[in-house]
Amino acid sequence: MDNNxxxxxxxxxxxxxxxxxxxxxxxxIVFTLFIVAIFAPVIAPRDPDQINTKNLLAPPSLxxxxxxxxxxRDVFSRMVYGxxxxxxxxxVAIGIATIIGLLIGATAGxxxxxxxxxxxxxxxxxxxxxxxxxxxxxxxxxxxxIYNIMTVIGxxxxxxxxxxxxxxxxxxxERDFVMAAKAIGVSDMVIILRHILPNxxxxxxxxxxxxxxxxxxxxxxxxxxxxxxxxxxxSWGNILTLGKDNIEFAWWLSAFPGMAILITVMGYNLxxxxxxxxxxxxxx
Amino acid sequence: MYAYVVRRLIMVPLMMIGITIISFFIIHxxxxxxxxxxxxxxxxxxxxxxxxxxxxxxxxKPIIVQYFMWLKNIAVLDFGDSFSxxxxxxxxxxxxxxxxxxxxxxxxxxxxxxxxxxxxxxxATHQHSWFDKIASLFVFFGFAMPTFWLALLxxxxxxxxxxWLPISGIASFNHDQLTPWGKFVDxxxxxxxxxxxAGLTSLAGLSRFTRQNMLEVIRHDYVVTARAKxxxxxxxxxxxxxxxxxxxxxxxxxxxxxGLIGGSVIFETIYSIPGMGQLxxxxxxxxxxxxxxxxxxxxxxxxLFANLLADIAYALVDPRISYG
Numbered sequence: 001m002d003n004n005x006x007x008x009x010x011x012x013x014x015x016x017x018x019x020x021x022x023x024x025x026x027x028x029i030v031f032t033l034f035i036v037a038i039f040a041p042v043i044a045p046r047d048p049d050q051i052n053t054k055n056l057l058a059p060p061s062l063x064x065x066x067x068x069x070x071x072x073r074d075v076f077s078r079m080v081y082g083x084x085x086x087x088x089x090x091x092v093a094i095g096i097a098t099i100i101g102l103l104i105g106a107t108a109g110x111x112x113x114x115x116x117x118x119x120x121x122x123x124x125x126x127x128x129x130x131x132x133x134x135x136x137x138x139x140x141x142x143x144x145x146i147y148n149i150m151t152v153i154g155x156x157x158x159x160x161x162x163x164x165x166x167x168x169x170x171x172x173x174e175r176d177f178v179m180a181a182k183a184i185g186v187s188d189m190v191i192i193l194r195h196i197l198p199n200x201x202x203x204x205x206x207x208x209x210x211x212x213x214x215x216x217x218x219x220x221x222x223x224x225x226x227x228x229x230x231x232x233x234x235s236w237g238n239i240l241t242l243g244k245d246n247i248e249f250a251w252w253l254s255a256f257p258g259m260a261i262l263i264t265v266m267g268y269n270l271x272x273x274x275x276x277x278x279x280x281x282x283x284x
Numbered sequence: 285m286y287a288y289v290v291r292r293l294i295m296v297p298l299m300m301i302g303i304t305i306i307s308f309f310i311i312h313x314x315x316x317x318x319x320x321x322x323x324x325x326x327x328x329x330x331x332x333x334x335x336x337x338x339x340x341x342x343x344x345k346p347i348i349v350q351y352f353m354w355l356k357n358i359a360v361l362d363f364g365d366s367f368s369x370x371x372x373x374x375x376x377x378x379x380x381x382x383x384x385x386x387x388x389x390x391x392x393x394x395x396x397x398x399x400x401x402x403x404x405x406x407x408a409t410h411q412h413s414w415f416d417k418i419a420s421l422f423v424f425f426g427f428a429m430p431t432f433w434l435a436l437l438x439x440x441x442x443x444x445x446x447x448w449l450p451i452s453g454i455a456s457f458n459h460d461q462l463t464p465w466g467k468f469v470d471x472x473x474x475x476x477x478x479x480x481x482a483g484l485t486s487l488a489g490l491s492r493f494t495r496q497n498m499l500e501v502i503r504h505d506y507v508v509t510a511r512a513k514x515x516x517x518x519x520x521x522x523x524x525x526x527x528x529x530x531x532x533x534x535x536x537x538x539x540x541x542x543g544l545i546g547g548s549v550i551f552e553t554i555y556s557i558p559g560m561g562q563l564x565x566x567x568x569x570x571x572x573x574x575x576x577x578x579x580x581x582x583x584x585x586x587x588l589f590a591n592l593l594a595d596i597a598y599a600l601v602d603p604r605i606s607y608g
Contacts, residue, residue, distance in 0.1 A: 121302075122302075124299070125299060125302040125303065125306065127539075127542065128299060128303065128542070128584050128588050128591065129306060129542070129583070129584040129587070130543070130545045130546035130583050130584065131542065131546055132546030132547065132550075133545070133546055133549070133564065133584075134310075134580065136549065136564065136565075136568050136576075137307075137310050137568075137577070137580045138310055139568070140567075140568040140571060140576050141310060141573075213428070217430055220430055221430065221432055221550055224432050225549070225550065225553060225565065226569070227568060227569075240432070240436065243436055244436055244439075244554070247436070247439060247440060247443075247444060248444050251440050254436045254437065254440060255437070257433075258430060258433030258436065258437070261430045261433060262425075262428055262429060262433070265427075265428040266424070266425075266428040269424075269427060269428055
């Protein structure tokens with residue numbers, strides 16, 4: 001190791017992360033998925049919506065890596081486009097959840113007192129209602145489409161972030177640099193945003209990475225049940241619905257999209273855990 | 285302890301009111317008049333349904349009045365009548381489905397506890413052994429596995445290819461003609477896959493949690509002391525260490541309950557099990573709003589009471605916590 005360079009926190013983080021083989025695998029999976037989603041039209045060998053009535057439910061072959069579905073569409077191409085849905089839902093939903101969680105957690109942790117009490121009871125309350133029931137009920141009143149799905153997953157997934165951020169704020173607000181900022185008359189808003197929040201972001205980043213995995217699982221479950229992304233838009237979940245409908249004669253409709261979900265979720269989990277371990281100063 | 289339980293009990297009605305407010309809010313989630321939106325955008329909802337909705341939730345009255353009228357009905361468990369053909373009271377439809385869902389979830393939880401704790405303990409006491417590595421791998425897959433996909437794969441494998449297990453329902457057509465033992469086996473064959481699959485995520489979570497807790501506990505002084513005075517290793521592990529590692533597990537179990545109940549929608553739908561989850565799924569597909577609202581509220585109440593029981597159990601078993 002080059003000892004001349006200062007061992008900054010960032011450098012230590014990068015070094016630890018690069019030594020963690022599983023974390024690298026996770027990062028590679030996530031990166032690959034981004035590439036697939038962005039360049040879907042280039043990567044997909046066929047038009048995902050091209051119907052071919054002469055080639056229905058064809059098993060995997062060189063022409064169709066993952067076979068064809070009940071309309072003769074190329075499953076592999078549909079999966080490539082499905083990556084876009086997963087990625088979008090994962091990021092937007094977790095973006096919403098993280099922003100709400102940050103707002104509520106920061107407010108509760110910084111101001112404390114009755115504000116903290118009220119907000120934390122709200123968190124308890126939201127955790128009491130089975131999330132999947134809540135999502136389904138909301139979707140039943142609105143319309144099942146990708147925008148509503150993302151919003152609802154985000155609106156029902158912020159509680160753990162709020163708890164995490166609150167805990168960080170409780171610890172950080174007593175520290176000297178915050179006291180000093182207060183003493184020279186810096187406003188609460190600036191203290192929260194400029195002084196405390198950046199120090200509380202590390203665990204939020206980890207939870208957001210793991211959260212993307214959860215959001216992708218939820219979206220695919222909803223789409224599988226027919227209450228998520230609606231056909232003909234391809235999503236991994238709604239290809240699996242066809243798998244169930246054709247369970248007796250087309251195993252490939254079940255096997256491949258599920259594999260894609262599994263690998264994606266694994267990728268985000270590995271990446272998230274890798275970041276967490278690399279951030280933890282107790283592990284070396 | 286006593287004061288803690290009382291305080292917890294006082295929270296219950298407050299939480300129940302909170303649950304009703306959030307649920308009520310969902311009815312009004314749609315901008316403007318919900319009945320209008322439904323008829324415009326939603327092919328499932330007819331003009332007739334809109335009138336029914338308006339009547340049921342008093343949508344022509346001020347919103348505060350609406351809420352309290354709804355609350356008054358809920359207080360006596362009156363969720364109105366189902367919009368479906370049978371038009372039965374919602375509470376009856378839900379009531380007959382609850383036992384199946386509870387049975388499924390209790391069986392899943394039982395299996396989770398039965399396997400997760402020994403797996404977690406073994407992994408901790410034999411850290412870095414091949415057993416620990418295999419268990420970690422299992423936990424890793426358990427967390428990433430889309431359980432509805434696993435359900436599909438098992439259906440294909442055991443149901444279609446091997447033809448060992450039935451792939452839907454909870455009983456065979458000839459169930460009534462079977463002997464008592466035959467009936468039991470018939471139920472068991474139908475429930476085996478759903479119960480196992482429903483418990484998988486919790487199983488992974490709890491195994492990992494037990495392992496972490498055991499690793500922490502076995503480093504404590506009292507465990508070292510127990511060893512030092514010559515107690516057999518099994519006594520040290522299972523009596524001194526496990527008891528203390530078990531405490532937080534109660535909380536984890538309680539936290540997994542909403543997930544299990546919510547997950548029942550997925551498993552009951554895939555395996556065609558006539559429980560509350562399947563009822564909910566059909567209600568969502570048919571836009572049967574009274575049933576949806578009923579299950580949402582009742583599902584949350586069940587979770588609330590399960591959490592309450594877990595908290596009280598925790599306070600009972602942990603002498604260190606006085607909750608003054």
